[in-house]
Amino acid sequence: xxxxxxxxxxxxxxxxxxKDTKPxxxxxxxxxxxxxxxxxxxxGLPGTPDIVLRKYGIVIFIHGCFWHGHEVDGTMxxxxxxxxxxxxxxxRKRDERNKEALKKSGWRVMTVWECQLKPAVRQxxxxxxxxxxxxxxxxxxxxxxxxxxxxxGDEGQAPGRVAEDGAKYGKE
Numbered sequence: 001x002x003x004x005x006x007x008x009x010x011x012x013x014x015x016x017x018x019k020d021t022k023p024x025x026x027x028x029x030x031x032x033x034x035x036x037x038x039x040x041x042x043x044g045l046p047g048t049p050d051i052v053l054r055k056y057g058i059v060i061f062i063h064g065c066f067w068h069g070h071e072v073d074g075t076m077x078x079x080x081x082x083x084x085x086x087x088x089x090x091x092r093k094r095d096e097r098n099k100e101a102l103k104k105s106g107w108r109v110m111t112v113w114e115c116q117l118k119p120a121v122r123q124x125x126x127x128x129x130x131x132x133x134x135x136x137x138x139x140x141x142x143x144x145x146x147x148x149x150x151x152x153g154d155e156g157q158a159p160g161r162v163a164e165d166g167a168k169y170g171k172e
Contacts, residue, residue, distance in 0.1 A: 047098030
């Protein structure tokens with residue numbers, strides 16, 4: 001049974017923000033302090049990602065465990081259970097569609113859960129986010145390795161020489 005009447009419960013639920021939440025603020029503040037520049041809540045992308053790092057080709061979603069149905073610690077309310085189950089399942093399906101659309105557009109998608117930003121594990125999570133950003137950047141701009149032509153050299157040897165054996169350099 002709910003501790004508030006229907007009108008009060010509606011007012012409380014209306015106060016829940018969809019953007020600029022504390023978990024988003026924590027991640028954005030960390031990234032900015034480490035020199036990363038980003039845009040927030042970009043409406044032109046599927047799902048309106050919370051953080052967009054265009055230079056790195058990464059979008060970050062910061063999900064609340066309840067609203068997005070985190071399997072680890074998302075809980076189901078005891079009242080009106082069927083309504084909440086349908087709503088959260090629809091949210092999860094929408095999230096998956098948005099992530100797939102972003103991946104098809106060439107973005108790397110990262111999801112950070114609210115529970116991963118609790119004080120006990122926050123620093124580890126932030127370091128993992130930064131590692132993933134840097135790793136993705138290096139992979140994206142890694143120089144292509146050139147495979148030398150096989151000129152009949154021995155295994156492990158250089159495939160050929162630029163100068164002849166008899167060429168002499170310098171003053172004679």
